[in-house]
Amino acid sequence: MTEIRSVAVLGAGVMGAGIAAQVANAGIPVMLLDIVPEGAAPERRSQLAEDALARMMKTDPAPFMSKAAARLVTPGNIEDHFETLSQVDWIVEAVIERLDIKQALYARLEAVRKPGSVVSSNTSTLPLATLVEGLPASFARDFLITHFFNPPRYMRLLEVVAGPDTRPEAVAAVTRVADHALGKSVVAAKDRPGFIANRLGVYWLQAAVVEAVDQGLAIEDVDAVIGKPMGIPKTGVFGLLDLVGLDLMPHVTKSLAAALDPQDPFHALNRPMPAIERLIADGYTGRKGKGGFYRLNKAEGKRKEAFDFTTQTFRPARKADVPALASAGRSLNALLEHPGPHGTYAWRVMGRTLAYAAALLGDAADTVDAIDEAMRLGYNWKYGPFELIDRLGADWLRGRLEAEGWPVPEALRVAAGRSFYRVEDGRRQRLDLDGQYRDVVRAPGVLLLQDIKLTSQPIMKNGSAALWDIGDGVACFEFTSKMNSLDADIMDLLGKALRRVKRDYKALVIYNEGTNFSVGANLGLALFAANIAAWSEIEALVAQGQETYQALREAPFPVVGAPSGMALGGGCEILLHCDAVQAHAESYIGLVEVGVGLIPAWGGCATMLERWATLGRLPKGPMPAIARVFEIVSTATVAKSAAEAKDLLFLRPTDGITMNRDRLLADAKARALALVEGYTPPEAPSYTLPGPTARTAMGLAVTSFRRLGKATPYDEVVAGALAAVLSGGDTDVLTPLDRDAVLALERSHFMRLVRTPGTLARLESMLMTRKPLRN
Structure with a gap:
C-alpha cells in the first residue's frame, strides 16, 4: 500500500x-x-x-x-x-x-x-x-x-x-x-473542463453578473437576493468577486470557454464586459487592489461606495431595497416567482444555474451528492444545487424551464414526481441517472450527528440544547440556540444531562455541527436583564453556570469537548471544564469577556490559573502564572487554531486535534471511550495567590499602557477587576485558597462590573455593531 x-x-x-x-x-x-x-x-x-x-x-x-x-x-x-x-x-x-x-x-x-x-x-x-x-x-x-x-x-x-x-x-x-x-x-471529479465546482461556480457568477448588467440592477440589491435566501454567503456575487479578484475572472472564463464543447450553455453568457474591463484597468481588482465593485472612499472619510453599472461610476453604498425578499420568508419558490425585477433576476440566475447543475450530472460527476458537496465546500453554499432543487421541487423547476422555452436536462426528467434525496429506513439516499435510489455512504470513520438524527429522537431536549445517544454507551450534548449562545436553558438541560449520563451511559461528548461551537453567553439576555435592573437574575445565571460547569468537572464519567469554529467566553469555559478536548484544527478559542466590559465568571479565571501554574513551564512562584493569565485574558486573546490554543493552554498538551471536520465526532467519541476504564474525576486544586501586591503590580502595568494610548480608561477598570480575581482578592501568599473561593471572586467582580455604565455601553455596542467599544 x-x-x-x-x-x-x-x-x-x-x-x-x-x-x-x-x-x-x-x-x-x-x-x-x-x-x-x-x-x-x-x-x-x-x-x-x-x-x-x-x-x-x-x-x-x-x-x-x-x-x-x-x-x-x-x-x-x-x-x-x-x-x-x-x-x-x-x-x-x-x-x-x-x-x-x-x-x-x-x-x-x-x-x-x-x-x-x-x-x-x-x-x-x-x-x-x-x-x-x-x-x-x-x-x-x-x-x-x-x-x-x-x-x-x-x-x-x-x-x-x-x-x-x-x-x-x-x-x-x-x-x-x-x-x-x-x-x-x-x-x-471527471476529467472535464473546470471539473465540478469551478465549472458550475463560474457559470453561476457569470449568469449573475450578466443579468445584473442587462437589467441595470444595483449591486447591493443583487447581493441581497443571491445571498441569504439561497443559503449563499452574505458576500453574494459582487462581494465574492471582490474577494477573489476581478482580474481573475477574465482568465478563468477565457480558459473555460476554450475548453468547453461549442454547444455548452456557458458560451451564451461569456461575452465582453467593458465596464468591468475598465475597472480592472484602473486598478479596481477587488480587495487586493483599490477596491472592486465596492470601495472605501478615503477622501470621504472611508465612505463605502458601490459601482453603478448604469452610470459607470461609484456612488455611496446603500442598504438593499428589495421588496421581493419578503417572499423569501415564505418559500424560495415565492422569491423566484415574484413579478418584480428582483424576482425575475433571482429566477434567471438560479433557474439557469440549477438547470446547468442538472445537466452536469453524468458529465462533470456521476452523483448528485458529489456536485452538491463541491458547491457547499468550494463556494460555501449552505445547500448544494440538487438540495436547492428539492426545496423548489424538481417538477416545479422542470415546468418553469419548459414554460420559458429553456432546455430541460435529463436529470430533471428522471426525477419526475420524485426528489433527488430521500430518507429510507433511516438512511439518506440519492437519485442516480438510471432512476435508482442508492445510499449516500460516508467514508469509514465518519460519524455525523445529522445522520444519527435520521434514525433516532433526542434523549432529552429543550429550546436551546439536546442530548443524543451516539452509540457504545456515549451520549452527545448539542447546543441548538442561535449561534449556539449559552443561556439558562442550556445550563438547565446540561445539569439534567449529567444526571442522566451518570445513570445510563459511560461517557459524554459536547459537540454540535454549527458553524461555531459557541460564541459565549447570550449578551442580549444579559443586557435586557441589566436594563431592567434584574441583578438577582443575572447573579443567578452566573451562579448556575458555575455550579453546572463544576458538576461537569466533577462528573463520575469522562467528558470530552469537541469544538469547531469559535469557542468564545462561556464556550471556551465549558471546554476548560472537560476531562479532555478533541478539537477540530480550525477551532478559535478564547476568553473574550473584557471586550464587553466583563470578566470570565464561569470558572475561566480559576481554571486558567490552575493550568498555567501546573502546565505553564514558567519560573517558580505564583506571580509568573498570574501574569501570563492576566496578559491572555485582559487582551481578549483568541487562539487562531487548535495548535495555537495549546500554546495558550486553552487546550492541554494532551488534548487531541482532528484535521477533518467530518471526523471530529468519531474521534471525540473514541477519546471518551478510551478514558472510561479506571476513570476518576480530577482532584480539586488549591491556589497560592499573592493578594494586593500582585493586584497592584498588574494595575501599574495597565496604567502604563493607558498612558501610552494602548488601553482606554475603561480597559483599566475591567483589568482592575480581573487583577483582583487573579491575585486572590485580599488574601496573602501564606493563605491557600480553594476553587470555591476563586469562583466567589469571579462572581463578585463580574456583578460589580455588570452594574457599571461602561460595561452596559460595551454590551450595547457589541449587540448593535458587532464591534467592541473602546470607551
Missing part, C-alpha cells in the same frame, strides 16, 4: 505555497521548490520559495496553524534540489498553467522520482489526458489531478481526477492523506 510520509510542492506561488503550508499543518515534512530567478545571487537561488515562506508568516488569515508547522517547510529550487525529489512520496505540481512547461517538468520528474511515488497537478483548467499525452505509461500510472481551493488551509474541498491509467492505489493514498491529515473532503 502506498503511504505518503513526505511531500514536495513545485511552484511557490500563492496556491503552491498555501498547499505546502497545509501539508506542514498536518505535521508532514514538505519541500517547496521554484525556479532560480534570473541573475540571482548564489545565496538567493531559492529566493522565490524563501520569500513565499516569509510572506506566509505575515499573512492574515494565516496559512500556518503554528510556528512549529512553518518549520516543516524546506524552501529550495528546482535546479539545485531537484534530485532530492527522489526521496518524497508525493509531488504536487503547482506551476504556471502552461502545458509545455508542465510537460517538460513531468519529463524531468520521471527521471528522478522514486518508483511508486505519486505526482499530481493542481491545475484547474488543463485536462488530465492532455497533461500526460506523450509521457511514459509509468508516469501516467502514478499521475492524477488534485485541485485545491484557495486558501488551501481554510477551503475544505479537494477535487481529485484520475485518468484511465492511474493506479487505484495512488488515488487511495492521496485520498487517505488528504482526508485524514489535510482535513479535506475529497470529491471524485
